[in-house]
Amino acid sequence: MSSIAIVGAGPGLGAAVARRFGREGHRVALLARDADRLAALAEELAGLGVEARGYPCDVRDPLALAGALERAGDELGTVEILQYSPVPQRDFMRPVLETTHADLLGPVEFSVYGPVAAVQQVLPGMRELGRGTVLLVNGGTAVIPHPDRAGTSVAFAAESAYGHLLHDALAGEGIHVAQLVIPGAIVEGHARKDPAVLADTLWAIHRDRHGFRHYADDLDG
Template sequence: MTTFALVGAGPGLGLATARRFGAAGHSVALISRNAQHLDSLAAELGNDGIRAGGYPADVLDPASLATALRTAAEDAGPVEILQYSPLPRADFMKPVLDTTVTDLDAPLSFSVKGPVTCVNAVLPGMRELGRGTLLFVNGGTAVRPNLQRAGTSIAFAAESAYARMLHDALAPENIHAAQLIIPGAISPDTEHSSPDVLAQLLYDIHTRRDGFQHYAEPLPD
């Protein structure tokens, strides 16, 4: 059995995606900062017959993140699919003219050092398997900068560049890197951006392996 590792586990999109990949036969490794929160999510998945475990880590702490992913692989099997989709903090979204150099430290750690740490942790296992999928989930500022949200606009663009390079570099090894852009809010009441719809879209990206950048819905004008 191989593992679906979710960095940024939560009760909305994270739980829906974990449930979708778990239903396909993968073990699920849930990664976020709150251990009690992870235990609750793992128990909910367990009630659905999905093998799931929680691994506390902070995406701003590379050592804890790498340890969590290595431990998950040891416990549940090699990571075949990695989803990087933690929610950015509100303080990442200052207006551009109010943003100082130190204001960018956390967003860049969140969107660049975090993904690099994760990829370096799971790539050896994917290479041993001979296959793998790296899924990066971002908001619309990844492709359309918003001057009121400078931190995410800059950091998501950097994450996009990294993910695109991975897509090109790893394709010959049967490891597929892809990005899903979600322009609006995730809500159960939306047609294209409900957790269940997005979870199925991410699963389809994993199975179809048909390009790098995907959109939950068109960017608004």
């Protein structure tokens, strides 16, 4: 039995993805900092018949993140699907002329070191399975940098480059790496950016396995 690991699992997109992939029979590993919130979400999913467990960790601590993913694989089955979608902190979004080299440390730890550590942890298991999916979820600054959001603009661009390199390097091994760009906020009731709609989009990306970059909505929308 294999599992999906959702890094950055919360009550919005993470919960929706857990429900969507859980309906397809996947066990769900929920990773985020708040242990109580993870426990509540796992209990909610259990009520829907989805086997889920929380694994508290901070994505800015690569060893803790890798350890949480290792435990998830041991307890829920090999991580076949990795979704990396934590929400960036507000202090990552400073105007470019006010952003120092020190201000970039957090965003880079969050959006580069974190994904690299996560992928390196789950990749051997995916290779053993002979299949896998890595889903990177980013905001619009991954594609169009914003002068008032320098940290995420720089770090998301680096995450995008890493993901694209992985996409090309792993395609021949049956491991699909893709990015979903969500411009603006996730909005309940929105035709394309409602959490449940986005979860369906991510499921389709996993199922259809074509192309690296996908857009949830128009970049100016």
